[in-house]
Amino acid sequence: MNLISLFILLMMAFPQTGQAQFLKKLNKALETVNKTLDDINKQLDPESQEKTQKAVTDKKNEATQAVTNAVNNTAQQAATKVAAYVAPDFLVRISGNNVNVRKSPATTGEVVTQAAAGTLYEFVSEKDGWFEVKIPGSAENSYVSATVSAKVALAAVPRTDKGIVKAADTDLIYQKTVNTSKYSLITSYTITQGQSGEVEAYCNERGAYTDGRFIPASEYYYKGKQLGWCIVFDQMHTMFSEEWEQMETPIVVYAADATGRKIVVAGETYTLTRESY
Secondary structure, three states: OHHHHHHHHHHHHOOOOHHHHHHHHHHHHHHHHHHHHHHHHOOOOHHHHHHHHHHHHHHHHHHHHEEEEEEHHHHHHHHHHHHHOOOOOOOEEOOOEEEEEEEEOOOOOOOOEOOOOOEEEEEEEEEOEEEEEEEOOOOOOEEHHHHHHHEEEEEHHHOOOOOOOOOOHHHHEEEEEEEEEOOOEEEEEEEOOOOOOEEEEEEEEEEEEEEEEEOEEEEEEEEEOOOOOEEEEEEEEEEEOOOOOOEEEEEEEEEOOOOOEEEEEEEEEEEEEEOOO
């Protein structure tokens, strides 16, 4: 097997990893191949070493270029995919609570998820009292009953690229407080414009029980894409690891109004509390 074939196999082996982890594994594989070539060269006699040194160097350069080209192509494909997004003319807004989103247009269809009131989906088609919709960030279409949802024009929906995300040096902090007879919990989303063009968010949960005990804090970090009518966070890492992972179920953020002071995250409304610089 030549080196180019080896690196093509490596590219196929790591398609789902995060970019940092992906590059780390490729570089490690490249180091291993280079070391193997050096070891083989050392076993040759001096005359053969001189004759084969150029060939070994050429193979190293060829392998290095293969990795560089593969990484650049992957990055370019990802950028093209984001740039190619075209927003639909119409969306579907859920009007009921805990509405079933199904795989097929029938009440017997398998339930994919449940949607809260106000959740938005891309409109695909309408037939026999059912909307065919696309979940932002998903490649598959689903169905919701027209009795618990409505078709709305994209132009009538508040935008997420006007007010919700500002400059890279500005963090907009949105909060939701839940008070019960047993505890009080505050969840905060800090949203900012990332340096690389992606939208980033930091989620923090903290609270206390009524008896004074603190609820252990949790922290999550997200990044994703600005689609104009929503933000799709599809990568995350926790407070225990800084390595980005692809999310099976993206978090979708909508603007609750045109002022940018309220957002909807996973069906829950958060209010802008402050801006930090």
